[in-house]
Amino acid sequence: xxxxxxxxxxxxxxxxxxxxxxxxxxxxxxxxxxxxxxxxxxxxxxxxxxxxxxxxxxxxxxxxxxxxxxxxxxxxxxxxxxxxxxxxxxxxxxxxxxxxxxxxxxxxxxxxxxxxxxxxxxxxxxxxxxxxxxxxxxxxxxxxxxxxxxxxxxxxxxxxxxxxxxxxxxxxxxxxxxxxxxxxxxxxxxxxxxxxxxxxxxxxxxxxxxxxxxxxxxxxxxxxxxxxxxxxxxxxxxxxxxxxxxxxxxxxxxxxxxx
Amino acid sequence: xxxxxxxxxxxxxxxxxxxxxxxxxxxxxxxxxxxxxxxxxxxxxxxxxxxxxxxxxxxxxxxxxxxxxxxxxxxxxxxxxxxxxxxxxxxxxxxxxxxxxxxxxxxxxxxxxxxxxxxxxxxxxxxxxxxxxxxxxxxxxxxxxxxxxxxxxxxxxxxxxxxxxxxxxxxxxxxxxxxxxxxxxxxxxxxxxxxxxxxxxxxxxxxxxxxxxxxxxxxxxxxxxxxxxxxxxxxxxxxxxxxxxxxxxxxxxxxxxxxx
Numbered sequence: 469x470x471x472x473x474x475x476x477x478x479x480x481x482x483x484x485x486x487x488x489x490x491x492x493x494x495x496x497x498x499x500x501x502x503x504x505x506x507x508x509x510x511x512x513x514x515x516x517x518x519x520x521x522x523x524x525x526x527x528x529x530x531x532x533x534x535x536x537x538x539x540x541x542x543x544x545x546x547x548x549x550x551x552x553x554x555x556x557x558x559x560x561x562x563x564x565x566x567x568x569x570x571x572x573x574x575x576x577x578x579x580x581x582x583x584x585x586x587x588x589x590x591x592x593x594x595x596x597x598x599x600x601x602x603x604x605x606x607x608x609x610x611x612x613x614x615x616x617x618x619x620x621x622x623x624x625x626x627x628x629x630x631x632x633x634x635x636x637x638x639x640x641x642x643x644x645x646x647x648x649x650x651x652x653x654x655x656x657x658x659x660x661x662x663x664x665x666x667x668x669x670x671x672x673x674x675x676x677x678x679x680x681x682x683x684x685x686x687x688x689x690x691x692x693x694x695x696x697x698x699x700x701x702x703x704x705x706x707x708x709x710x711x712x713x714x715x716x717x718x719x720x721x722x723x724x725x726x727x
Numbered sequence: 728x729x730x731x732x733x734x735x736x737x738x739x740x741x742x743x744x745x746x747x748x749x750x751x752x753x754x755x756x757x758x759x760x761x762x763x764x765x766x767x768x769x770x771x772x773x774x775x776x777x778x779x780x781x782x783x784x785x786x787x788x789x790x791x792x793x794x795x796x797x798x799x800x801x802x803x804x805x806x807x808x809x810x811x812x813x814x815x816x817x818x819x820x821x822x823x824x825x826x827x828x829x830x831x832x833x834x835x836x837x838x839x840x841x842x843x844x845x846x847x848x849x850x851x852x853x854x855x856x857x858x859x860x861x862x863x864x865x866x867x868x869x870x871x872x873x874x875x876x877x878x879x880x881x882x883x884x885x886x887x888x889x890x891x892x893x894x895x896x897x898x899x900x901x902x903x904x905x906x907x908x909x910x911x912x913x914x915x916x917x918x919x920x921x922x923x924x925x926x927x928x929x930x931x932x933x934x935x936x937x938x939x940x941x942x943x944x945x946x947x948x949x950x951x952x953x954x955x956x957x958x959x960x961x962x963x964x965x966x967x968x969x970x971x972x973x974x975x976x977x978x979x980x981x982x983x984x985x986x987x
Contacts, residue, residue: 626784627814627872631828631879632804641827645818722818722859 510692519696528681532700535666535677538594542601543662547655550609557610558617558647559639568614571607579604580668592673597666604665605658612654616647649716649723656712663705729796730757731883731915732781736790739776749940750776753790756934756943758883761913765926766934767972769980773941774919775887781917782808782885794882804828807876809889813868815860821847821871822856828879846874849908866897873905883915890925902928903957910954923972927951928960933968935975938983945975 475483492512498504499511510518522528557564579600590596620643628642670679678697685693717724739751751773758764766774779785781792783802792799794806802808807828815824825843834842847853850870860868869889876884890898906929909916920926926933927949935945949968951959959965 623810623812623814624816626782626802627808627810627816628827629784629802630782630804630806630808630885631875632831633827634831637831641831642816646816648818720818722820722861 506691507689508691510690510695515692515695515699518690518692519700522681522693522696531677531681532704535670535679535701536704538597538669538677539601539659539662539666541594542598542666543605543659545598546602546606546609546662550606550613551651554610554613554651555617555639555644555647557614558620559643564614564618567610571610575607575611577603577607579665583669583672587673592675597669597674597677600669601662601665605662608658608661609654612658613647613651616650616654617643620646649720652712652716652719656709656716659708659712660705663701667701731760731795732756732758732917733793733796734777734781734790735793737777737780737787737792738789739773739780739785740788751780751787752940752942754942758915758917760915763909763916763918763929763931764934765918765920765930765932766936767920767923767926767976768936768941769938769976769983770921771983772936772938772979774936777936777941778885778887778917778919782806784808804832804879805882806885807879807881807883808885808887809869809872809876811888811891813860813865813872813892815863815868815871815875817860820857820859821852821863824860824871825875825878827875832879842878843874846878847871849877850874850904864897865893866901869893869901870904873908877908877912877914881914883917886916886918888920889918891920891922898922898925899957905929906955921976923969923976924960927965927968927972928955928957933972935972936979938979938986944979945972947972 495509496512499506499509506514519528553567557567582603583596583600586596586599590599624642624646625638628638633641666677667679667682670677671683674680678701682694682697685691685697734754734756736753736755737751738749738753740746741748741750754777756764756777766777768774776785780787781799783799783806799806815821816827819827822840822843825847826839829839829842844853844856847856850873852867852870852874855863855867860871863871872889890901893901902925908914909929916929918926918929930949933945933947933949934943935947936942937944947968951962951964
């Protein structure tokens with residue numbers, strides 16, 4: 469195979485689907501043959517059936533709704549504060565010098581380690597779930613946005629100055645629009661991480677949500693339900709990723725040109 | 728007539744070990760209104776540094792630059808600049824790139840568009856208004872950059888090897904285009920290049936800079952008649968001037984290499 473030779477769009481889709489097929493086939497082979505005991509791993513068919521039961525009889529759709537709401541809620545709050553702070557840090561070096569060391573420290577604090585504290589402070593209600601997502605995504609967002617904005621091409625900055633731009637409009641008309649596509653990419657990536665935090669938050673002290681269903685199923689050794697829950701998370705993650713990508717392409721056509 | 732631009736004893740020293748590097752030695756230059764001055768010199772002679780100081784993007788360690796008698800302290804819309812690198816804003820199409828400075832001045836949109844369309848047509852890009860920079864060739868990007876600088880109606884135009892990244896044929900066409908614009912508008916231009924043909928063809932005056940530390944070693948008026956056709960490059964007068972400048976620049980390149 470020749471390195472870096474592109475594949476046609478059709479072949480790309482076919483190859484991508486093929487792996488899912490191989491994956492499910494291997495899983496089927498391992499479970500239907502009885503090679504792996506049902507206690508440890510349910511087969512795909514049982515998984516789908518109990519997924520249907522979960523959705524139709526046990527109100528799992530509501531759990532999914534709760535989880536999505538928590539992720540989006542916590543993430544939107546984090547992004548709403550991280551955006552202006554990140555831009556300010558990227559553009560103004562004293563602001564960066566003030567916040568950067570702390571943010572760099574804070575981003576290594578694992579969000580899940582805060583759960584006991586957050587339960588103490590905020591109880592086991594929604595505020596605690598949102599807080600976990602917030603802690604998990606906020607510091608990452610701030611730092612990555614600051615770096616992106618700080619990496620504004622210097623020659624564009626100089627060009628803007630020679631065209632009469634002032635300091636304020638340099639930020640608004642050069643640094644922010646120039647960094648926007650990469651910031652959108654950052655948001656897309658960190659949203660993916662937020663998904664892992666929400667499940668952890670729901671594993672402990674929750675009465676609804678996908679993570680809650682998974683812990684309940686654990687007590688019943690219902691591996692079919694656990695796997696269904698995990699797959700639902702994967703599918704939602706994939707969908708949100710695709711939506712984000714499509715939105716980015718529409719919002720920033722200039723960045724995708726010639727790529 | 729009073730010069731539009733006065734460079735007085737401008738010196739630039741870059742910080743570093745052993746007192747740093749002297750990039751530009753006390754330089755004096757006066758540019759008259761409507762002049763097209765090309766600054767010629769080997770690479771690393773400080774000619775771009777000098778231009779950047781005039782643009783206000785770099786500060787001299789000594790001396791001063793006066794534009795219309797006013798001391799320059801920073802960049803401003805009165806000195807339009809075209810860079811060697813492609814500096815169009817990638818998120819703006821051709822039209823909005825050309826409008827950038829006009830919008831900055833707070834002009835009403837209708838007026839911005841009127842001015843921008845005029846300059847886009849002048850650089851031969853009518854019909855490309857909605858294109859993004861990535862969809863344009865290098866020559867088209869630099870033409871847009873020229874239109875963007877001119878749209879601001881600056882007192883003078885500063886050009887830092889604007890055609891340096893272009894292929895030879897495109898470069899010659901761009902020279903004719905720019906010269907045509909200059910012949911029509913008589914905008915004062917300060918143009919840095921290391922291409923001797925380019926320097927002579929475009930200029931009403933050529934200034935040669937020495938190897939580092941840069942200083943002006945030769946100052947020649949170019950009397951070739953206007954409007955200039957590219958065929959002027961084969962005339963004896965052009966050849967004679969080119970020969971003299973080539974000799975002068977060569978000597979500097981030699982010296983620079985000997986010092987390395």
